Amino acid sequence: MSSAEEIAKAAKAAFEASQLVSSEERVAALYAIKRELEAKKSSILDANREDLQAARLEVDAGRMSESMLKRLDLGKQDKWDSMLQGVLDVAAMPDPTGKVGYATELDDGLELYRVSCPIGVLLVIFESRPEVVVNIATLAIKSGNAAILKGGKESMRTAVLLADAITSGLAKTNLPPTYIQTIQTRDEVSSLLSLDRYIDLVIPRGSNALVKNIQNNTRIPVMGHSDGLCSVFLDESADEQKAVRVVVDSKVDYPSACNAAETLIVHQSLVTTLWPIVAKALISKKVKLLCDQPTYSPLSSILDTETLKTYVQPSTAEDYTTEHLSLTLSIITLPSLATAIQWINSHSSHHTDSIVTENEANASVFCNGVDSAGVFVNASTRFADGFRYGFGTEVGISTGRIHARGPVGLEGLVTYKYKMRSVVSGGHVAGEFGSGGKQFKHKPIETSFVPF
Template identity: 85%
Template sequence: MSSAEEIAKAAKAAFEASQLIPSEERIVALHAIKRELEARKDEILTANKEDLQAAQVEVDAGRMSESLLKRLDLGKDDKWCSMLQGILDVATLPDPTGKVNYASELDDGLELYRVSCPIGVLLVIFEARPEVVVNIATLAIKSGNAAILKGGKESNRTTVLLANAISSGLAQTNLPPTYIQTIQTRAEVSSLLALDQYIDLVIPRGSNALVKNIQNNTRIPVMGHADGLCSVFLDESADIEKAVRVVVDSKVNYPSACNSAETLIVHESLLSTLWPVVAKALIAENVKLLCDERTLSHLNNTLDAEKLKSHVEPSAPESYSTEHLSLTLSVVSLPSLSSAIQWINSHSSHHTDSIVTESEANATTFCQGVDSAGVFVNASTRFADGFRYGFGTEVGISTGRIHARGPVGLEGLVTYKYKMRSKAKVGHTVGEFGTDGKQFKHKTIEATSVPF
């Protein structure tokens, strides 16, 4: 078995070699990988069932959450078909590399271009969802990055077979066979996190504990998010039908997702009107409500005692900093839009937050004031997703403020380099310019690609 350093060195060498291979070969690789996955479907799904059976034992013993178990199932809800379609979607997207986003003529015959290029070697660490192996490998290949992938131990059987299919697909192309590699142990992860001379970016996908541990144990830049503490705010002008639809979907559609709502903020003017209607709709979907004193008191007169006892509890301060990942929703009442914005900025994880409102002014204020990667108006927080944004798939969600933010697709996996060319017979030197010499032209060049 290769050591972590050998894996990292191989990834770096594969990345460097791939930069001299035409980008069209990446598309060839994606189609080859899809064919290999299709050919191995039965074998992979059988392994996935074995992973699920082992995980169920852990859930029954209280060592694993139900939400983690649900994320593990590759055969549920057309997840397999969506995974394969994601490969095709990414394959057809425009190449994110080689794009010119700045071009200038500094002097006669001296041209400067800023052009997009891959980041390098990605180390991606994730939990539970085995399809992430394919999603990230697809994005890495299309964007010209090499990748080392580490899935959770709970999906080992599945991810090994998915990785084998990817390797077989790559072997049918001119891309290096070590372009995409997988590792299995935490010890390998710990070793790789120290190899900043080979690895350029770490992307963790998983629990708060996972992300924080990685951030605290590496010098390599980390792109990701720790929590998905998303909120929906019912503004005083909120429409009843929109409110019910948006709140219920944000919580119920997929409760264990990082973009599901964990907090509902109700404008105090709605406590006796809209709030009970929304509460009944949530309870009808078996949602447990953790309510502050004011929202709770207004349910005492509108819900029967049985529903109050089974689905409503007083909230605690920690309710509003907890990622429930289940059919549990924290509820709080606030007096104004400004107080709601302040609440979100101090309590949320800056992932995605939504306002339900009929006021254009309030919608604008909310979107400007809330400091999150996604700010929505009259739309479910569940829309915060790379596939739904049209990215084909996503490598993860970033709540940082540098480089990439929100769902990270192809555009988030490239950086840029500056290319300069002198067409002068004797070249160009800096000494020619200055107070007593030439002055820079800095004339914009209209260009979509670099001519060299």
């Protein structure tokens, strides 16, 4: 097995070699990878079943959650098909590199362009879901970045075969086979985190503990993809039908996802009116409600004893900072929009939060006041997803505030460089400009491409 430094060196060399590979060739590589995945589908799903069997033993022993087990299953037809469709969707998207964001003529014959370009070598560390190997490899190739991927041990068998298919696909193209590499151990991760000479960006995708551990153990820039403490706020003007649909979908559609709601905030004016209706809708979907006293009281009088005992219990302070990842929802009552915004900003992970309201002014205040990557009005938090945003797929959802925020697709995997060209005899020198010398023109250039 190659050492971590050899892997990093190979990734850097592959990245540098790839910079003269055309966008069309990168797209061809994605189609080649898709064909390899289709050809190897049977063996990949066999490996996935072995991972699931091993994970079931871990769940039964209390060492793994049911939500993590569900994330491992690649055998569901819609999941496999979605993974392959993501490859096609990304392949069909515009090349994010080579785009001009700023162009100006500094002097006669002296042009300056700011142009999007790949970041370099990505180290992506993620948990659970094996299809992430394909998602990230696809985005990395399309955006011109090399990548080193580390998945969770619980999906290792599946990830190895997915990575083999990717390597086989790359081998049939002009991109180096080492353009996408995978590693298996934590020791390799620890070694790679010290290799800032070769690795340009670390993307941890998983628990908050994983992200913090990575950030504390590397000098390499980190794009944090941590837990999703998402909330829905029922404003005092909330419509009944919208409230039921948005709250239920936010919690029930896929409860183990990071964009599922974990907290419901109820305006105090709705405690005896709209709240019991929403609560019954949630309970009908077998959602367990962890209620504060104002939301618990009305349910105790309208639900039968068995239902109350099974699905409703008093909440604790810890419940409001817990990512349940299951059919469990924390409920809190607050007196105003202002307190709801303040509560979200101090308790959430700044992932995605939604308001249900018929008041346009309140909707505007909520969206401007809540400091999260996604702020929605009368829409389920489950829409916070790169595929649903039209990004093809995503590396993850960034809860940070720098470079990329929210679902990170192709645009989040590029940076930029400045290109300057002099076309006059003798070239240009800076010493000719300034006091008593030439003055800069700074005349905008209308163009969408760089002529060199």
